[in-house]
Amino acid sequence: MGNFGKGCHLHLIDGSAFIFRAYHALPPLTRKSDGLPIGAVSGFCNMLQRYVEGNTGPDAPTHVAVIFDKGSHTFRNEIYDQYKANREAMPEDLRPQIPLTRTATEAFNIACKELEGYEADDIIATLAVQARDAGGRCTIISSDKDLMQLVGGGVEMLDAMKNKRIDVEGVEEKFGVGPNRVVDVQALAGDSVDNIPGAPGIGVKTAALLINEYGDLDTLLERAGEIKQPKRRQTLIDFADQIRLSKQLVQLDENTPLDFTIDDLEVREPDADKLLDFLVEMEFRTLSKRIATALDVEPPVIADVDPAGANPVDAPEALPFKPDDYEWVRDAAGLQVWIDRIYERGYVAVDTETTSLNEMLADLVGISLCVEPGQACYIPLTHKDGASDDLFGSDALAEGQMDLDEALKMLKPVLEDDSILKIGQNMKYDQKIFARNGVAVAPIDDTLLMSYALNAGLHNHGMDTLSERYLSHVPIPIKSLIGTGKSAITFDRVKINDAFKYAAEDADITLRLWKTFKPQLHQKQVTTVYETLERPLVPVLAQMEMAGVKVDRDTLSRMSNAFAQKMAGLEAEIHELAGQTFNVGSPKQLGEILFDKMGLEGGKKGKTGAYATGADVLEDLATEHELPARVLDWRQLSKLKSTYTDALQDHINPDTGRVHTSYSIAGANTGRLASTDPNLQNIPIRTEEGRRIREAFVAEPGNVLVALDYSQIELRILAHIADIPALKQAFDEGQDIHAMTASQMFNVPIEGMDPMIRRQAKAINFGVIYGISGFGLARNLRIPRAEAQAFIDTYFERFPGIRGYMDDTTKFAKEHGYVQTLFGRKINTPEINAKGPTAGFAKRAAINAPIQGTAADVIRRAMIRMPAAIEGLPARMLLQVHDELLFEVAEDAVDDLVSAAKGVMENASDPAVKLDVPLTVDAGQGANWAEAH
DNA sequence: GTACTCACG
DNA sequence: GACGTACGTGAGTACG
Numbered sequence: 001m002g003n004f005g006k007g008c009h010l011h012l013i014d015g016s017a018f019i020f021r022a023y024h025a026l027p028p029l030t031r032k033s034d035g036l037p038i039g040a041v042s043g044f045c046n047m048l049q050r051y052v053e054g055n056t057g058p059d060a061p062t063h064v065a066v067i068f069d070k071g072s073h074t075f076r077n078e079i080y081d082q083y084k085a086n087r088e089a090m091p092e093d094l095r096p097q098i099p100l101t102r103t104a105t106e107a108f109n110i111a112c113k114e115l116e117g118y119e120a121d122d123i124i125a126t127l128a129v130q131a132r133d134a135g136g137r138c139t140i141i142s143s144d145k146d147l148m149q150l151v152g153g154g155v156e157m158l159d160a161m162k163n164k165r166i167d168v169e170g171v172e173e174k175f176g177v178g179p180n181r182v183v184d185v186q187a188l189a190g191d192s193v194d195n196i197p198g199a200p201g202i203g204v205k206t207a208a209l210l211i212n213e214y215g216d217l218d219t220l221l222e223r224a225g226e227i228k229q230p231k232r233r234q235t236l237i238d239f240a241d242q243i244r245l246s247k248q249l250v251q252l253d254e255n256t257p258l259d260f261t262i263d264d265l266e267v268r269e270p271d272a273d274k275l276l277d278f279l280v281e282m283e284f285r286t287l288s289k290r291i292a293t294a295l296d297v298e299p300p301v302i303a304d305v306d307p308a309g310a311n312p313v314d315a316p317e318a319l320p321f322k323p324d325d326y327e328w329v330r331d332a333a334g335l336q337v338w339i340d341r342i343y344e345r346g347y348v349a350v351d352t353e354t355t356s357l358n359e360m361l362a363d364l365v366g367i368s369l370c371v372e373p374g375q376a377c378y379i380p381l382t383h384k385d386g387a388s389d390d391l392f393g394s395d396a397l398a399e400g401q402m403d404l405d406e407a408l409k410m411l412k413p414v415l416e417d418d419s420i421l422k423i424g425q426n427m428k429y430d431q432k433i434f435a436r437n438g439v440a441v442a443p444i445d446d447t448l449l450m451s452y453a454l455n456a457g458l459h460n461h462g463m464d465t466l467s468e469r470y471l472s473h474v475p476i477p478i479k480s481l482i483g484t485g486k487s488a489i490t491f492d493r494v495k496i497n498d499a500f501k502y503a504a505e506d507a508d509i510t511l512r513l514w515k516t517f518k519p520q521l522h523q524k525q526v527t528t529v530y531e532t533l534e535r536p537l538v539p540v541l542a543q544m545e546m547a548g549v550k551v552d553r554d555t556l557s558r559m560s561n562a563f564a565q566k567m568a569g570l571e572a573e574i575h576e577l578a579g580q581t582f583n584v585g586s587p588k589q590l591g592e593i594l595f596d597k598m599g600l601e602g603g604k605k606g607k608t609g610a611y612a613t614g615a616d617v618l619e620d621l622a623t624e625h626e627l628p629a630r631v632l633d634w635r636q637l638s639k640l641k642s643t644y645t646d647a648l649q650d651h652i653n654p655d656t657g658r659v660h661t662s663y664s665i666a667g668a669n670t671g672r673l674a675s676t677d678p679n680l681q682n683i684p685i686r687t688e689e690g691r692r693i694r695e696a697f698v699a700e701p702g703n704v705l706v707a708l709d710y711s712q713i714e715l716r717i718l719a720h721i722a723d724i725p726a727l728k729q730a731f732d733e734g735q736d737i738h739a740m741t742a743s744q745m746f747n748v749p750i751e752g753m754d755p756m757i758r759r760q761a762k763a764i765n766f767g768v769i770y771g772i773s774g775f776g777l778a779r780n781l782r783i784p785r786a787e788a789q790a791f792i793d794t795y796f797e798r799f800p801g802i803r804g805y806m807d808d809t810t811k812f813a814k815e816h817g818y819v820q821t822l823f824g825r826k827i828n829t830p831e832i833n834a835k836g837p838t839a840g841f842a843k844r845a846a847i848n849a850p851i852q853g854t855a856a857d858v859i860r861r862a863m864i865r866m867p868a869a870i871e872g873l874p875a876r877m878l879l880q881v882h883d884e885l886l887f888e889v890a891e892d893a894v895d896d897l898v899s900a901a902k903g904v905m906e907n908a909s910d911p912a913v914k915l916d917v918p919l920t921v922d923a924g925q926g927a928n929w930a931e932a933h
Numbered sequence: 934g935t936a937c938t939c940a941c942g
Numbered sequence: 943g944a945c946g947t948a949c950g951t952g953a954g955t956a957c958g
Contacts, residue, residue, distance in 0.1 A: 583956080587956080614938065615939070639954085643940070643952095647953080681940095681942075684941080686940085766948090769948095775948080777948075779948075840946070844948065844949065849949085856950095935956105940954105941952095
């Protein structure tokens with residue numbers, strides 16, 4: 001056939017619309033052999049096939065193309081930064097399917113077109129206009145109303161789902177105006193889906209009325225003063241600019257710079273081999289059979305995967321690891337090849353190599369990428385030249401490396417591209433490294449967090465553990481490259497020829513783990529946990545950690561000196577009392593002094609044969625003797641000095657003057673965070689002397705610290721989960737929960753209650769959360785065991801739901817091997833069916849986990865929502881201490897911050913879980929952390 | 934590297 | 943009936 005013209009018929013398929021329809025119409029199917037999400041691709045292919053089958057008769061197209069969007073940034077974002085800003089992020093399991101839909105289109109031998117920086121709609125507009133001008137027909141297969149402006153003069157739309165053609169009349173029906181005025185109506189009415197503002201209070205009906213009265217938008221805006229309705233008149237005058245902007249946004253670009261012509265889109269016969277190969281690769285059994293029949297060829301055989309082999313754990317394992325096959329990327333050309341492959345794939349595993357485990361001090365040394373198991377590369381950037389055994393080394397850069405800035409400049413668009421998923425193992429680390437190099441990595445997946453959502457309680461989630469367990473592969477040990485202990489070198493001193501294998505392997509392992517875990521999230525029903533409680537927390541924590549908290553060195557230093565003096569005095573006294581000098585800090589030596597030399601009673605040896613000298617033991621002895629009392633004082637000071645006033649000073653970052661902790665998201669089995677290097681979740685507060693350390697945690701000038709903490713969150717959650725009416729009522733009424741418990745248990749009025757009674761009730765309340773036992777309570781309260789047991793019995797009598805909760809939870813754990821939080825987090829309890837004392841531990845942990853874990857989930861949700869809630873305020877979130885969040889905020893914005901943050905925290909369980917008890921948050925503020933409490 | 938001790942929720 | 947027990951963490955020190 002010759003050039004496109006009269007008698008020709010062009011079909012333009014809106015590819016993105018097909019994909020989203022396919023995705024939402026189908027359940028989350030996965031490829032059986034490896035779990036790759038495939039539902040949308042399957043639906044897409046079915047739709048294409050149905051489309052092709054329907055193309056018979058006189059109306060059949062002579063030319064056809066599927067048009068896709070490309071790039072998230074278009075000229076519309078340039079003129080209006082909020083364009084499509086309210087769009088939800090693409091679902092994670094859809095992302096990897098996008099490139100596959102391109103491949104599918106090509107497999108059907110249908111032209112597949114896209115243009116960087118343009119929406120599919122603009123390409124469709126350009127082609128439709130060209131077809132019309134050439135005198136041919138054009139059918140746009142889409143139901144997107146934005147395309148209706150193109151209808152007319154031989155251009156029509158077809159809603160493939162409803163099989164309904166939309167012509168000029170159809171457009172008039174929808175918009176009340178002809179196609180040539182559709183943009184005018186859209187400009188006025190706006191569009192919440194694309195976030196087009198339009199004119200407030202004016203919808204399609206009113207807009208059409210106005211346009212029909214005045215002829216077109218420009219005339220309308222010119223003569224807006226003539227409108228009779230005062231409100232409408234004012235709106236059009238006030239918002240004229242916004243309306244003109246809206247028109248620019250909805251107006252399709254009919255002159256996109258295409259690198260092809262309509263003639264290139266001529267209908268082609270499908271290539272049976274190519275198409276069936278693709279369908280077999282996707283493992284589409286039904287469809288490949290149907291298409292084979294239609295093409296009159298032999299249906300291909302798709303091997304049925306053995307159910308055991310369907311375990312995705314086994315699939316990636318099959319391919320051996322070959323470190324020698326990894327690639328050392330030396331220059332821009334080499335890197336470009338990898339970037340192209342990433343765009344083809346839609347995802348990439350990324351890993352960074354640096355000079356330190358501390359992200360705030362680490363310098364970037366190299367980057368690894370992996371797009372397919374076994375195919376990984378390492379881009380060395382700042383490896384040094386010097387021999388590693390040379391004491392001084394050389395600071396000259398080694399050969400065969402890209403310039404750091406050049407590599408980052410090339411990778412930044414990829415790492416920040418909304419449509420490219422970046423996969424990492426502990427992405428918070430890499431995200432911080434990249435952030436410090438000006439790259440905001442997103443979106444991300446994290447294999448460490450996937451493992452945590454799937455396997456909490458079974459094992460830790462480090463790469464070595466995961467690789468050995470799920471890939472049966474022992475990774476190259478880092479020690480083999482950098483050595484151990486004091487003689488260890490930094491990674492930039494490792495020879496690139498050794499480094500690239502190790503580094504690339506990490507990316508390879510990460511990608512294989514991702515392929516293993518991704519489908520399991522659905523299978524084990526923890527996708528929601530991963531998506532709502534794990535993944536979104538990564539950037540929030542990264543920000544908090546990078547913000548750090550200001551710590552005043554002088555305050556700490558003065559305290560250290562004071563503690564040292566006191567300790568010296570105590571030490572002299574202790575030696576005096578002992579009649580000899582010894583190391584007070586050695587429990588072994590102390591035990592021997594106390595129990596052997598002095599002959600005190602109650603010496604108990606532990607499994608290593610040493611006497612126990614814990615605080616509880618010394619406290620008992622202290623009632624009769626001076627020495628243990630002094631040791632207790634000495635120990636307290638020693639702890640404060642070594643762990644806090646000395647150590648914290650070493651953690652002050654020289655660049656920021658602040659202390660930057662690191663939170664491990666997957667450290668605690670229950671969902672709690674853990675803080676390390678330094679641990680800022682155990683800064684003293686219970687004793688006056690210790691509490692003063694918090695005075696060193698300060699706000700910048702003009703700012704204050706604000707502490708917001710949940711009041712009794714675990715007890716409230718217990719009241720809800722175990723469904724205890726009396727407790728729920730007490731929380732509803734804002735009562736003193738421990739006094740209420742005491743009152744119920746001992747039949748005493750709350751007014752004028754003996755503090756001792758309340759203290760006992762408090763201990764029981766906490767004991768319940770920990771999986772109470774008579775022994776434990778007795779020890780805690782220092783009362784006879786029988787008495788403690790009597791308390792517990794009374795407690796269960798008054799609150800029978802507690803016993804029910806404990807029994808049900810234990811039973812559930814024994815049956816399923818895990819327990820769950822209210823938000824669906826699973827905590828595995830592998831030892832629940834063990835025998836002996838282990839069983840007791842496991843049982844109490846199982847009872848505690850849903851309560852502690854639900855509280856952890858609640859504050860996670862609050863933290864995830866916090867950045868949006870305090871956006872625009874001169875405030876930042878600094879620390880989390882399990883039930884408390886610490887903020888630094890400008891003095892004049894304290895009230896705004898408190899009301900915003902408190903709101904988020906108190907409503908954090910909504911809408912996923914409706915708690916029967918209110919969550920309340922107490923607020924405090926001050927120049928330092930001690931005052932903020 | 935392990936045990937002990939103690940700081941926090 | 944005996945056994946051994948509060949839940950979850952991280953860090954510093956002694957010691958083999």
